[in-house]
Amino acid sequence: xxxxxxxxxxxxxxxxxxxxxxxxxxxxxxxxxxxxxxxxxxxxxxxxxxxxxxxxxxxxxxxxxxxxxxxxxxxxxxxxxxxxxxxxxxxxxxxxxxxxxxxxxxxxxxxxxxxxxxxxxxxxxxxxxxxxxxxxxxxxxxxxxxxxxxxxxxxxxxxxxxxxxxxxxxxxxxxxxxxxxxxxxxxxxxxxxxxxxxxxxxxxxxxxxxxxxxxxxxxxxxxxxxxxxxxxxxxxxxxxxxxxxxxxxxxxxxxxxxxxxxxxxxxxxxxxxxxxxxxxxxxxxxxxxxxxxxxxxxxxxxxxxxxxxxxxxxxxxxxxxxxxxxxxxxxxxxxxxxxxxxxxxxxxxxxxxxxxxxxxxxxxxxxxxxxxxxxxxxxxxxxxxxxxxxxxxxxxxxxxxxxxxxxxxxxxxx
Numbered sequence: 001x002x003x004x005x006x007x008x009x010x011x012x013x014x015x016x017x018x019x020x021x022x023x024x025x026x027x028x029x030x031x032x033x034x035x036x037x038x039x040x041x042x043x044x045x046x047x048x049x050x051x052x053x054x055x056x057x058x059x060x061x062x063x064x065x066x067x068x069x070x071x072x073x074x075x076x077x078x079x080x081x082x083x084x085x086x087x088x089x090x091x092x093x094x095x096x097x098x099x100x101x102x103x104x105x106x107x108x109x110x111x112x113x114x115x116x117x118x119x120x121x122x123x124x125x126x127x128x129x130x131x132x133x134x135x136x137x138x139x140x141x142x143x144x145x146x147x148x149x150x151x152x153x154x155x156x157x158x159x160x161x162x163x164x165x166x167x168x169x170x171x172x173x174x175x176x177x178x179x180x181x182x183x184x185x186x187x188x189x190x191x192x193x194x195x196x197x198x199x200x201x202x203x204x205x206x207x208x209x210x211x212x213x214x215x216x217x218x219x220x221x222x223x224x225x226x227x228x229x230x231x232x233x234x235x236x237x238x239x240x241x242x243x244x245x246x247x248x249x250x251x252x253x254x255x256x257x258x259x260x261x262x263x264x265x266x267x268x269x270x271x272x273x274x275x276x277x278x279x280x281x282x283x284x285x286x287x288x289x290x291x292x293x294x295x296x297x298x299x300x301x302x303x304x305x306x307x308x309x310x311x312x313x314x315x316x317x318x319x320x321x322x323x324x325x326x327x328x329x330x331x332x333x334x335x336x337x338x339x340x341x342x343x344x345x346x347x348x349x350x351x352x353x354x355x356x357x358x359x360x361x362x363x364x365x366x367x368x369x370x371x372x373x374x375x376x377x378x379x380x381x382x383x384x385x386x387x388x389x390x391x392x393x394x395x396x397x398x399x400x401x402x403x404x405x406x407x408x409x410x411x412x413x414x
Contacts, residue, residue: 008035
């Protein structure tokens, strides 16, 4: 059941989503979770492909219920001039437009940023693409996997004697989406500080605030996460390599296996923490070794230190290792599966799971909305919509009557 009351810090903000799969839709998902009115345009021919990805219920992805919660689904054939006209009207009314087509596609449909801002100078458009809107690769298709590879993440992921690994989720797309959200919020602040939204009824463009384009390249969003990669290489010629579960150059910080076959992360890299860790393990010799007092002394002896920790972990169960190290005030944690998360007291205390119900009465849990705002928290008003669920409602707001809507549907425009 849908909750229609406007609420959240972005209540009153109109967002138009022109995108599929992950980066663009995740960007607008976050805005929808905090109250923005998001209209998602989908092809009448099946809609967003993510509807059929991974685990399905009645032919629709369970992922969809999360990725498109709080959004309105409008089916629109953007290859038809009438579909482009409808999208253009919505774009000119929107506070923020989010798109992740290949550069140049929107321009063919008269929906490009420069084309819209000539009418509405307050236009804010978030453009997410593999390689950005400029440069020699701009026309190449770019997925998250390519962004992760080119941005440096894949190169440092895995073990030194094996090929690079990927993270088990589409992290490149999601990181790019978060950059898009940040850019949109900054652009919205700037627009409001320079005059506010454009009044389409009066057409007084000169009184509108200044909009802008947020150009997010997937590879650059990943690259932005790569810590000290650039100065280390530029100054010292250091190329960071794969180090398995360890944090390179910071010792000890690695993944170990306990006697009952569980995996545990131990971060004993602070100088005082390292000493507490060694004492908790009964390794007074290492705790009092003058060479190991500082991190720069521990780095050359990384293998020795890791071997000592692994040897100790092998004598412990996951529960005993956690208890001993937590009592010693050493940062430590079990590597969680979703099964662990669903029963974990911290997750439950923080209310990280929301209970919802599908239209047929089937109960379903979704991840709670983050970040947690104390005064204006986000909320799930409805699960991902059925294809075209809000088409008629959206068209009516644009002035289309029932006969006009029926004609558009008959002609395959919606």
